[in-house]
Amino acid sequence: MSTEPTGLRESKKRETRQLISDHATRLFLRQGFEQTTISDIADAARVAKKTVTNYFPRKEDLAFDHHEEFTAGLARALAGRAPGETALAALRRDFLDAAGRQDPVAGFAGPAFTRMIADSPTLTTRLRDLHDLREESLARALAETTGAAGDDITPRAAAAQLGAAHRVLFGRIQELTLAGRPPQEIAALVTEDATRVFGLLQPSLGNYAPA
Structure with a gap:
């Protein structure tokens, strides 16, 4: 012993x-x-x-060694919302904070690492899986926080829209990184993009799941 x-x-x-x-x-x-x-x-x-x-x-876990943090990220942002703050507002704020920090988990992984993912079919597939797992985790958290019935599709629908917004913005960071844009410029551009992306969800989710 x-x-x-x-x-x-x-x-x-x-x-x-x-x-x-x-x-x-x-x-x-x-x-x-x-x-x-x-x-x-x-x-x-x-x-x-x-x-x-x-x-x-x-083997993919060796590349995505922060995968647990990634898949839990949206649900964690939901849990951390302020009193009266909706799910959309909390997730938008969380993304903007991550962009401001140039957080690698949000996609600011640098050109070499981003190129490695883009060049690997295995990692590209695994990244899609991680996005799906992150969305599923958010759906469970939304169902719990709203007290939705087991057969209520609303949490899954909301999670699909919120997860898609983050997926698009993650992809945008990758795209700009591969185009050779510097991190500060990428952060500024995706901050503007996020305003538009989350703004599209405002009519449907603007009042959903307040804390």
Whole structure:
């Protein structure tokens, strides 16, 4: 039985996870995602292949290592809305804050990483899956916060529209990044885009799900 303190064990686990992630990202950027193997990553990090897969069950998780934060993001923004603030207002505010910070989870991943995703069919497919999972999480949160009946389609419909807005804006950030625009300019442009995108939802969702 290990007598190592729990806090130290957890700290070592986080360090190992980050070490593996860092080496994987470096290899993905240098060799391409499809061309890099789990063995390559294990060798670079000087760990066993099983250690890599214990921390990252899917190879795609090594590229999208913040996927849990991403998929929970819209539901978390909903939970954090101010008294009287609607779902639309909260998610718009959250996106604008992320754009202002140039948050990588919102799409500000830099040209090399964004190109890596665009060049990989596997990562492009996984990104679509993550957008779907994020929308599903938001739908569940909307159903809970509004007390909707199990057969009420409204939360799913609202989540589909709000999720689509964020998906479009994420894609816009990628598009501008690949076009070589600097991050500050991208942030300014998507802030303007967000005003239009969320404005389109105002007539249908402007009063939906206030806190």
